[in-house]
Amino acid sequence: MPELPEVEALATFLGDHLVGREIARVHPVAINVLKTYDPPITAVQGRNVTAVGRRGKFLVITVGGGPGLGGGPDPGELHLVIHLARAGWLRWQQQLSAAPPHPGKGPLALRVQLAEPGTEGFDLTEAGTKKGLAVSLVADPAEVPGVARLGLDPLDPAFTLAGLRALLADERRQIKGVLRDQGVLAGIGNAYSDEILHAARLSPFKLAAKLTDDESGTLYQAIGSTLRDAVERSHGLAAGQLKAEKKTGLRVHGRAGQPCPVCGDTIHEVSFADSALQYCPTCQTGGKPLADRRLSRLLK
Template sequence: MPESPEVQALAENLADRLAGRVLGEVDVVEFRTVKTRTRPPSSLADAAVTDVRRLGKHVDVVFGDDHLLVSLGRHGWMRWAGEPLAATADGDSAPPTLAVFDFGDGTTLEATDAGDWVSLGLSVVDDPAEVAAVAKLGPDPADADFTRDEFDRAVRGRRKQIKAILQEQESLSGIGNAYSDEILHAAKVSPVAHAAALDTDALDRVFASTTATVRDAIAARRGIPLHELKAAKVAAMRVHGRAGLSCPVCGDTIRDFRFGSTTAEYCPTCQTGGAEL
């Protein structure tokens, strides 16, 4: 699942390449990606890109007063036509192209989705807040003005597992499964601990780890070609996806466990007092 560091790098890459460019033809290969049927992406033809920005895990391509809101979902991504393709996690062929945006001069942007079901969404709106998933986004830890008060309002006192809260876009936007694992490992907090059970010291660590992990990752991904971002993310992980390997902090074996519809990784010594979940 794309998360804020990689989506930020994607948005900045698009901004660099598309600023001032006029959209030509649009070819929607998979009609289920279009969420605003009365305003398809082709309605933006002949308009120029004025900005590209990230909103949580979404990309907002701005065409003056109009916005093409790209919701990447679980497996969505974007790539430049003609550049190397990033293989899927299982080593099979690259994910299929679901929509093509031609900006002329050989500048062609493709929207892809690697999932078994279509999670990518394309919406043309006057205001990104017209898209429900954007309207309900919580504060973003990547923002320089993100405060401890905002963090406390999202987390403190809640009878819910801290890992789930970190991934809850209405509470804190941009964080997914991978970075929540990394945040909690750095904070030395169990992923299944309820937020209400965390003392002030633990909350201090989670807050500091959340902001540092997200912001450091954004800085590290900046400037990496789009087709290399996923590999860069995987290579940077300390515990996520590392089950069976040694913890880089204490040397214990990293474990995994089922968390909802996915898995989570943690270090028993660093995070759970030696207990296996």
């Protein structure tokens, strides 16, 4: 699943390629990806892209509707809000066919084609049978429920150590789950929560409210450094290169059975119904393996 660093890089890439360009056509191939219908998705056609940004794991493409009164905000501005979910992705196309795509069994879900010059644009695709890719067209991104409930952005200057400690103070959940909760911190998913906890040398099963001041301070530093390093590695990459960059940059996530790059111990895995986490016993759990079931504690 694309997380904060990849969506940040996508927003930067698209900003360089879309801002100032006119959207000629939008082709919804898989109608189920559209989560709003008023205004219709075709309302972006003939409008210029004015900005591309990120809200948590959501990509926001803003199109203008006309000059604002007195130089103020554009009264007709619309926002195309995209959530790539588990298996969605954005593919930049240098040359799109003039013929509209036909619905079928392939991964193509929605196509956005730019006006002349050229035939550039992008495709939204989704693999697999479990569909979660979501596209909304709204006057305000906060109209999208997932955006409205987002917590603090870890890269926002407003995210401070004191703020993190306040968030954790009453949390009776395991720290792994807290980091992944988009209503607490926006943009961290399964992969980067594993990476953050490894960098902080914390067990994923440790209760958030039980963190000491030293542990919460280390966690705060690990959140910032892990995400900023990932964003920096992705800077300047084309959309098609981001998945590979994410995979090569991960130290523990997805690397069960391999040696920890810090201590050399074997990386372990805990599997759940629809996901898995990876960790290093030596670095994170005092050398003790975690039982491979959802609510287990450290094995005695």
